[in-house]
Amino acid sequence: MFTFKRQMFGFMDLLRFKKMIPKRRKALEEGSSKPLAKSYRVNETAHVLHPGYQKAKLVAIREETSDTKTFTFETERPLYFRAGQYVTLSCNVGGSFVSRPYAISSAPAAALDNRVNITVKKCGFFSGYLCDEAKEGDVFTLGDPSGDFCYDGVRDSKTVVGVAGGSGITPFYSLAQAIADGSEDCSLVLFYGARTEKDLAFKTELDALAGEKIKVVYVLSDEVCAGYEHGFVSAELIKKYVSDDFTLMACGPEAMYRFLDGEAEKLALPRRRFRKEANCVGVRDVKPADCSITVHIGFETYTVKADVRETVLTALERAGLRVPSKCRAGGCGFCHSRLVSGEFSIAGEDKRRLADAKFGYFHPCCSYPDADMEIEVPKMK
Amino acid sequence: MKQYDAVVIGAGNGGLTAAIRLAQGGAKVLLVEKHNLPGGFATSFRRGRFEFEASLHELNDFGTPDNAGDVRVLFDELGVTDKIEWFPIPDAYRVISQAEKIDATMPFGVDAFVEKMERYVPGSRKSVRRFFDLAEEVRLAQAYSNSVGGKTDPKYMVEHYGNFVRCGSYSVNEVLRALHMPKRAREILGAYWCYLGAHLDDMSFAHYASMVNRYILRGAMSPKSRSHEISLAMVERIRELGGDVLMNTAAVSILTGDDGVRGVVLDDGTEIATRHVVANCSPHVVYGQLIENVPERIVRATNARKFSGRGFTMFLGLDKSADELGIENHNYFLYDTMDSVAQYDKMRTIEENSVQATVCLNRAQPDCSPEGTCMMYFTTLYMEDDWARIKPQAYFKAKEFVANRMIDRFEKDTGAKIRDHIEEISVATPMTYARYCGHPQGVIYGYESQYWDGLMPRLQMMGEDYKNGIRGLRFASGWSMRLSGYSSAYFAGDIAGRQTVGDIKREG
Known part of the structure; x- marks a missing residue:
C-alpha cells in the first residue's frame, strides 16, 4: 500500500482532517437566524x-x-x-x-x-x-385532477382525431377550449357520435370553437339529417376527413371501443397512436351472494356486508366508509390496499404493479370479493 | 392516547430501514407516510403496458451471497434480502461528451476498470489503481466509524486508516490531482458526479470514492419488480416484527417540551405520545413546519445548509426493442463538458441545462417490458430554483421543452432513434418530487455535499448534531449524515434506527 499525502510529509493533511469539525461547527453557527420558510414556491x-x-x-x-x-x-x-x-x-x-x-x-x-x-x-x-x-x-x-387521457406534444401526432360517444364528449370539449385559448398546441378533428341531433351536448359551443385548428364532425346513429354524418365512426369516415398522421383518442362506452378496435386495425394504427379512456368497473354477472369484509382503516376496524357482484370499493362506500378512490378502473393505484386474508377476482386486466401481487396488495375499485375478506385500506386523506 | 416508543415520519428508504431497526431493537414503533405507497422515491408506476421505476438506476454495493457488499449485509440483517428477487447490472456506465470527444464505456470490477481506463488513457493505470486503494480504505474506515456510532478514536484512525485521514478533508479534484491522475482519466472516473449532485471541486473525496468503490468493486444490482418491491418487502418486515404502518397519514406536528420530543400529531388530529421520532424528511421541513418555537441555534444550523439538485426525470415506453432502436447500453452519462465545475454551472436554468443520466432498463433486465418494447429513464438536476418561476399555466409546456431536448440529445449523442416510437411518456419535475416527497423546491439529493459539509464532518458530528438538536429527534434520509442516494439512505436509516434504540434505553 502506498502512502497518500497531498502536502509535505502528510502531517498537514492530518491536521486538516482534524479541522473539519471546527470548520463545520462554525459554518452551522454562522447560518442566518431568519425564520425557516413555511412553504416553497415549487411546492406551492x-x-x-x-x-x-x-x-x-x-x-x-x-x-x-x-x-x-x-x-x-x-x-x-x-x-x-x-x-x-x-x-x-x-x-x-x-x-x-x-x-x-x-x-x-x-x-x-x-x-x-x-x-x-x-x-x-x-x-x-x-x-x-x-x-x-x-x-x-x-x-x-x-379530488385531484387525474388521468392520462391528454394530448402529449412529445408522444402524439400534431393532429388528434377524437372519437366521442355520448357523454364521452366532455374531455374533448375541454380540449377544444384549451386549443382555442392556446394552452394546448395541436389540432383536433372531433367525431362526435350521438343517437339523434337532440342528444348532442355543447353543439352551439363546439360550432363556435370550430376553425383552423378545430373541426367537428357530428355522427348520428339513429337519425339521418342534412349536415350530419350517419352511422358509426368508421375507418372510412375518419379517412374521409383526415389524411396525415394522427393520434386517435376515444372516449365512450365499451361497445364503441370494441367497434373502434376493428376500425383502428383497418387504419393500421400502431398502438402508440390509439388511446382510449378507461371506463369505471361495474357490477359482475354472477349469482348474487353475500359475504363480509373486515376492514382496518388507521387504528379502527369495521365489518361491512358485501355482495359478490359488486366491487370491494362499492361495499366499503355503501357502508359509509370514506376511503380513497380515483379512476375506478383499476389503473391509477390510488386505492392501493392490502389483503390480510380472503380471495378476490380482478375485473379485466390486472393493472397492479408487479410487486403488489407478490406482497398481497390489490385495488378495491376493480376487485370483487369471492368470499369473506380481511383487508387494510389507507384512510382518505 | 396511543403510545409508541418511537414514531418514524416518512416511509422512504431511511424511514423503512429505521422502523425495522427499531422493531428489531424491541421498540414499539409506528411508521406514518403521507403518500399512499411506501418507499418515497423507491417506487414504481404503471402507464399502459409498462411499469416504470420511479428513481432507482442501480443499487450499488450489493454483491452476491459469497461476495456480499455492505448493502446486502444490511439487508440480510434487516431480514429482507430473500423477499426480493435481484438481477445484476451489466456495465458500470458509458460517458459521452461529444464536444470534448469522449465516449467511454466502463466495466464493473476494479481490475477490469483499471485496464479499460489504461486503454482509453495510457499511463493512467498506477493512479487509478491508487484511487481504488484509497477508496477501499475509505470504505473500511466508514465501516469502523459506523461500528462505533461515529465516535472514532483519532489515534486508532491514524494508525489503521492513515491514508483515509490524510485524504479525508479534500475534494475529489484535490485528491485526484495529488495522485497525478491524467486529466482525461480524472474526467472519465468523475463521470458519476451528477449522481451525487455536487461538482468535483466541492464534493468530498471520501464521499465520491466511497460511492465509486461501492459500484465498481461489487457491481450493482436491481430488484426485478422495480424498487417498489424493496419498499413493500420492508413494510412486510416491519409488520412481521410487530410494527404499525399507516399510509395516507401525515404527521402535522412534532410536540416538544423542555425534555425534547413528547408526541406527534397526525393529520386527522390523532395525538400519539412518544419520546422518540425518526424523521425521514428534511430538517428544513421538520424545523420550519412541524415544530413550534425552534431554538435559534437550530434555525441557524438549518439555514447554513445548501439545497442540492432539484430532480427532473422523463420516462419513456417505446414500441420497439432496444436492439431495433440502436440503444446499446444500460446507463449513459451525457455531458456538455467533462469539467464538472463548468457543467454544474450550466445546470442552473431550464434554458441552459442539457445534462442527462439515461438508462435503458431492458439492457440490464431484457424482460422488464413486453417483447418488442423497451423502457428508458432520462434524469437531470437543476442546481437552482428555476422551476419556481414556472406558473401552472406554463408548466406542461416547460415539461415538454425539456423532454424534447433530452430526446434530441440522446439521439444525437448515441445515434439511436427513439422519437418516433414513444408509446408512453411520463415526466416528473421538481413539482412532482415536491408533491410526492414534500421536499422543499423538489430537491432530491438532500443537502449538497459542500466543501465544509461533506460526508466526513457529518459522520463525525452525528453525536454533536443530535445534542445540538432536540432530544429524541433524529433524521434518517438523503438529508442526513450519509448524504443522498439509495444505499446512503438505507445506511442513514440503519444508523438513526439503531441510535434511537440506544436513546430509548438511555433516555427512556
Missing part, C-alpha cells in the same frame, strides 16, 4: 397542479340535453389540470359515501379561478342523484 405550484381533496360548492346547474347536465363547482383553492383529465366527485347519499370520476368539461384556465365544470349523463346511482337531487349551494368533495 405543485399544490395547484395536485391540490388534493378539497370542498367544492355547487354554484350552477345547466341542462345540456334531456338527460345530461353540466354542474359548475366553486373550489376552495385554485387548481390547474391538463385538458382530458378527470376529477373525483364525492358526497354522502343516504348514509353511503359515494364517489365517481368525471372528466372535466371546462377549460383548464377556468380552474385557476376556482371554477370546474363536469357534465354528467343520468345513467346510474350517483349521476341520478346529481341530476335529480343536487342543488345549488350543496357542498361536495373534489
